[in-house]
Amino acid sequence: MADRTVIPLLEKQRGRRAAPGGPALPPQRGARRPLALPLGLLRTARPRQWIKNGLVVAAPAAAGELLSARSAIQLGIVFVLFTAAASAVYLINDALDVEADRAHPAKCRRPVAAGQVPVPLAHAVGTLLAVSAPTAAALLCNPPTAALLTGYVVMQMAYCLRLKHVLVLDLTVVTSGFLMRAMIGGIALGIPLSRWFLITTGFGALFMVAAKRYSEAVQLADTPHRGSTRALIGEYTTGYLRFVWQLAAGVTLLGYCLWAMERGGAAHGGLLPWRELSMIAYIVGILRYAVFADRGAAGAPEDVVLRDRGLLLTGLVWTALYALAVAEL
Structure with missing residues (x-):
């Protein structure tokens, strides 16, 4: 009698059929899914x-x-x-x-x-x-x-x-x-590659990176896990990281404005000075992103950019103005 009870139980744990011709029993709990490994690599x-x-x-x-x-x-x-x-x-x-x-x-x-x-x-x-x-x-x-x-x-x-x-x-x-x-x-x-392009993109990247680190430091300042998210997050002070992202933001704005005015002055044709006008959208975009950085909410830059409608709208306006400048319309 005991054998009749144990054998179906073992077969159920292994995912086999309970009886010949009967319905298949569910596989063992926690079994690996066929696509688990490739999906894990993708993640x-x-x-x-x-x-x-x-x-x-x-x-x-x-x-x-x-x-x-x-x-x-x-x-x-x-x-x-x-x-x-x-x-x-x-x-x-x-x-x-x-x-x-x-x-x-x-x-x-x-x-x-x-x-x-x-x-x-x-x-x-x-x-x-x-x-x-x-x-x-x-x-x-x-x-x-x-x-x-x-x-x-x-x-x-x-x-x-x-x-x-x-x-x-x-x-x-x-x-x-x-x-x-x-x-x-x-x-x-x-x-x-223009020197102004390199300055603008380089310091723009430093602005985003330093703002991200600053946000992480602010969020973890009063938690027991401070320093565990990144190896050096506990070594930087929030004051230092704030100084870095503010400095980088300033150089980025200056670099872009000088680049836009230099290229704009050399351009021919066009209904309006689109490249110079694009400076307005660029400045607004940097200043709006700085709001999130100042709040310590720029820990995930892609989320900030994709979820804030103001930033998205500003980005679209800047793209349109710069496209008009490149096309010299």
Whole structure:
């Protein structure tokens, strides 16, 4: 009698049929879903962060080189390759920080920390992407593009291993990553990069990065987890981070205004001085984003930009004005 009771119970736990020809019993609770591993790898690659790679069109857009089929195809390739390189960094970073993430109240849900993606697999896929992206850039683009992408991967790996523990250098490396995104599209298409373009994008990136760190420091100032979100968040004072993002915001505005007036003065034709008018929208956008930074609510820049209607509207107005300036209408 006992055997008749135990055998169906074992079969139920293994997900087998209870009787020949009978309905299948549900599988064992907690069994791995077929798509759990690939979905875990995708989540570890941070799809929400891929929007940042849209910066690859910045230099071609500023130069008015977006309308040709060749440019569109080349920029599509560059976007995919930069996304692969950035995903490699995320995968390897999560594999290296697995123990720290498991002790964190939010990061413990990341696929690698939660055990959904094995650590060796994260290392392997990340390494494969890190090698493949620059190699493909050398074959599909040009040597300078491959060199820049290689530099990005090397710098970000150094950040994961050591530089994120070094004051100021951690801000510099993250900022440089954004600047490289903005540069690589122009390099792939052979477009000369203006010094004002580099100043504006570089300090604009520093403004966003420092505002993000400032927001994290403000939110964690009175919590027992201060310093656990980022290696150095407990080493920076909120006063210092506020100084950095305010300085960067000022240089960004000055750089853009000088760039717009220089280019505007050299432009010919056009119904109105669109490039100079775009300064108004640009200034409003920076000042509005600074409101969130000042509140300590700029910890996720993509959320701030996508959820605030005022910023979205300002961005659309600036895009329209700059497009009119490039087209000289």
